[in-house]
Amino acid sequence: xxxxxxxxxxxxxxxxxxxxxxxxxxxxxxxxxxxxxxxxxxxxxxxxxxxxxxxxxxxxxxxxxxxxxxxxxxxxxxxxxxxxxxxxxxxxxxxxxxxxxxxxxxxxxxxxxxxxxxxxxxxxxxxxxxxxxxxxxxxxxxxxxxxxxxxxxxxxxxxxxxxxxxxxxxxxxxxxxxxxxxxxxxxxxxxxxxxxxxxxxxxxxxxxxxxxxxxxxxxxxxxxxxxxxxxxxxxxxxxxxxxxxxxxxxxxxxxxxxxxxxxxxxxxxxxxxxxxxxxxxxxxxxxxxxxxxxxxxxxxxxxxxxxxxxxxxxxxxxxxxxxx
Amino acid sequence: xxxxxxxxxxxxxxxxxxxxxxxxxxxxxxxxxxxxxxxxxxxxxxxxxxxxxxxxxxxxxxxxxxxxxxxxxxxxxxxxxxxxxxxxxxxxxxxxxxxxxxxxxxxxxxxxxxxxxxxxxxxxxxxxxxxxxxxxxxxxxxxxxxxxxxxxxxxxxxxxxxxxxxxxxxxxxxxxxxxxxxxxxxxxxxxxxxxxxxxxxxxxxxxxxxxxxxxxxxxxxxxxxxxxxxxxxxxxxxxxxxxxxxxxxxxxxxxxxxxxxxxxxxxxxxxxxxxxxx
Numbered sequence: 021x022x023x024x025x026x027x028x029x030x031x032x033x034x035x036x037x038x039x040x041x042x043x044x045x046x047x048x049x050x051x052x053x054x055x056x057x058x059x060x061x062x063x064x065x066x067x068x069x070x071x072x073x074x075x076x077x078x079x080x081x082x083x084x085x086x087x088x089x090x091x092x093x094x095x096x097x098x099x100x101x102x103x104x105x106x107x108x109x110x111x112x113x114x115x116x117x118x119x120x121x122x123x124x125x126x127x128x129x130x131x132x133x134x135x136x137x138x139x140x141x142x143x144x145x146x147x148x149x150x151x152x153x154x155x156x157x158x159x160x161x162x163x164x165x166x167x168x169x170x171x172x173x174x175x176x177x178x179x180x181x182x183x184x185x186x187x188x189x190x191x192x193x194x195x196x197x198x199x200x201x202x203x204x205x206x207x208x209x210x211x212x213x214x215x216x217x218x219x220x221x222x223x224x225x226x227x228x229x230x231x232x233x234x235x236x237x238x239x240x241x242x243x244x245x246x247x248x249x250x251x252x253x254x255x256x257x258x259x260x261x262x263x264x265x266x267x268x269x270x271x272x273x274x275x276x277x278x279x280x281x282x283x284x285x286x287x288x289x290x291x292x293x294x295x296x297x298x299x300x301x302x303x304x305x306x307x308x309x310x311x312x313x314x315x316x317x318x319x320x321x322x323x324x325x326x327x328x329x330x331x332x333x334x335x336x337x338x339x340x341x342x343x344x
Numbered sequence: 345x346x347x348x349x350x351x352x353x354x355x356x357x358x359x360x361x362x363x364x365x366x367x368x369x370x371x372x373x374x375x376x377x378x379x380x381x382x383x384x385x386x387x388x389x390x391x392x393x394x395x396x397x398x399x400x401x402x403x404x405x406x407x408x409x410x411x412x413x414x415x416x417x418x419x420x421x422x423x424x425x426x427x428x429x430x431x432x433x434x435x436x437x438x439x440x441x442x443x444x445x446x447x448x449x450x451x452x453x454x455x456x457x458x459x460x461x462x463x464x465x466x467x468x469x470x471x472x473x474x475x476x477x478x479x480x481x482x483x484x485x486x487x488x489x490x491x492x493x494x495x496x497x498x499x500x501x502x503x504x505x506x507x508x509x510x511x512x513x514x515x516x517x518x519x520x521x522x523x524x525x526x527x528x529x530x531x532x533x534x535x536x537x538x539x540x541x542x543x544x545x546x547x548x549x550x551x552x553x554x555x556x557x558x559x560x561x562x563x564x565x566x567x568x569x570x571x572x573x574x575x576x577x578x579x580x581x582x583x584x585x586x587x588x589x590x591x592x593x594x595x596x597x598x599x600x601x602x603x604x605x606x607x608x609x610x611x612x613x614x615x616x617x618x619x620x621x622x
Contacts, residue, residue, distance in 0.1 A: 216576035
C-alpha cells in the first residue's frame with residue numbers, strides 16, 4: 021500500500037552568506053531545516069473501538085514516537101478507506117490529515133495485520149527522502165461492518181484473532197467457535213452473568229448458554245449475523261419435560277452421548293443445551309463440534325425441541341425415571 | 345410457662361416455634377364468657393422487633409472475615425446481582441460470587457427458580473423451606489461446581505474458584521451471618537430498594553449513533569449508586585451525575601435496556617427502558 025497526499029508542500033529554506041576573495045574559493049554555509057520525522061499517527065475511516073479493560077474509547081493518536089499508546093484500529097477487510105492523520109516534526113510540528121491510499125488496499129482476509137509504515141517526503145518536487153518508520157500498527161480486519169457497539173478490542177482479539185486469513189463465513193465461524201472451546205473450560209453448572217459476555221474470559225469457564233451467547237457476540241462484533249438456538253426435550257415446542265434419574269435427582273430433559281468434556285461427565289443429562297446458528301449452520305462452542313446435537317434419551321413421548329428462547333411456556337416434570 | 349396478656353384477657357404463651365431463621369412466637373388465648381369458649385392464635389416474628397428482611401450486606405467484609413487472605417479485585421453489576429471477584433496471592437486462590445438483596449423474599453425466590461431453570465444441569469442437592477433455599481451443583485472436579493443460597497430476601501451464588509468444600513463451608517457461615525444482626529448485615533421491617541426514576545433518552549434514536557442521558561435515582565444518593573445493564577450497547581458512568589451512554593446498533597431495531605441499580609450493600613432493583621432505533 022502506498023499512502024500519499026497531493027497539494028501539500030513541504031519546503032525548506034536555506035540561508036547563508038558568500039564572500040569570495042580574488043582567486044580564492046567561496047565557502048557557502050547553508051543552514052537546512054532538520055529532516056522530517058513523523059511523531060504521531062492516527063487513522064481515519066475506521067470503526068470506533070473501545071478498550072475492554074478500561075471501558076474507554078480508543079482515540080487518536082494511536083501511535084506516538086514518545087510515550088507510544090500503541091492502540092489498535094479496525095477496518096473492514098479489503099477496505100480502501102484507510103486514511104492517516106500524521107503529526108510531523110520539521111523544526112516545528114505540522115499536522116497533515118487525510119493522507120489517503122494512493123494504491124492497494126487491505127487484504128481480503130479477516131485477520132490482525134501488524135502494519136509498519138516507511139515514510140518518505142519530497143522537498144519542492146525533488147527526489148523522495150526517507151523519513152522514519154512508524155508501527156507496527158495493529159489493524160483488525162473484520163468481515164463486515166460490526167453489528168455490536170461499543171466495539172471492544174477483546175471481542176476482536178477473540179474473533180478476528182482466531183480465524184486469521186479466512187474470508188468466508190463458513191470458514192470463519194468454526195474457528196471462532198473452536199477458539200472459545202480452546203480458551204474456556206466447559207462447566208455446565210456455572211452460569212456466568214453479565215452483558216456483554218466478554219467477562220466470561222476472566223472466569224475461565226462457563227455453561228453452554230454463556231458459550232453460545234459469547235459466540236454470537238464475537239461473530240456480530242466482526243460483522244457476521246448469528247443467533248442462539250436452544251435445545252431441550254419435550255412433547256412440543258411449547259413444553260419442556262423434565263425427568264428424574266434413579267437417584268431421585270432431576271437429571272434434565274434429555275441425555276446425549278458425548279465424551280467427558282470439562283465438568284460434563286460422559287453421556288451427560290442436560291436440562292437444555294444452546295448452540296448458535298451462523299449462516300445456516302449450527303456450531304457448538306462447548307464441545308467444539310458442528311451440527312445440532314442428537315438426543316440419546318428424552319422422557320417417553322418427548323423429542324428434541326428447539327427455539328430462540330428458553331424455557332418454553334410450559335415446564336413439566338414426569339414421574340418416569342431413567343435408568344442412569 | 346410464661347403468663348401473657350392479650351386483649352385484657354389472661355393468656356398463656358404456649359410455644360416458641362423456631363424456624364431456620366428467626367424465632368416466631370405463637371400465642372393462643374383462651375377465653376370463657378357469655379358468648380362461649382373461643383380461641384385466637386397470633387404469630388409474631390420476634391427477631392429484633394420483627395426486622396426480618398435484610399437491607400444491607402457488606403459482602404466484601406463478610407467474605408474476608410472468613411477468608412482473610414483474598415482481596416476484592418473486581419465488582420460488576422449484572423442482571424443476577426453484583427458479581428464479585430476475589431483473588432489471593434496463589435493462582436488458584438480465586439472466588440467469584442454473585443449476591444443480590446431483593447425488596448422481598450418473593451422476588452428472591454423467583455430469582456432462585458430462574459437461576460435453576462437457567463442452569464443446564466439440575467442441582468445435585470436442594471434443601472428448600474420458606475425462609476431458606478440451598479441448591480448445590482457438585483461436580484467430579486473438587487475445584488468446580490456451584491452453590492446457590494437464599495436466605496429470606498438475599499440470594500448468594502458461588503461460581504467456581506476455591507475448592508467446593510471450602511465454598512460449601514463458607515456459604516454455611518454466610519447463611520449464619522445473614523440470620524444475625526452484626527456489623528456486616530443490616531435488618532429492617534421494610535425495604536426501600538434504590539430506584540431508577542427516569543432516564544431521558546430520545547423517543548427515536550438514529551442507528552449507529554451514540555446518545556447520552558442522565559439517570560435520575562431515588563432511595564440512594566446518586567454518587568453511592570452502582571449500575572449495570574443487561575444490554576451490550578450500554579456504558580454507564582457513575583458519580584454524582586450518573587450517565588447512561590447508548591450505542592445504537594447499525595441496523596434499525598427495537599430493544600429493551602434492563603438497567604440495574606444497586607446500593608453498596610447489594611440491594612438491587614431493575615428498570616426496563618424500551619428504545620427505538622430508526
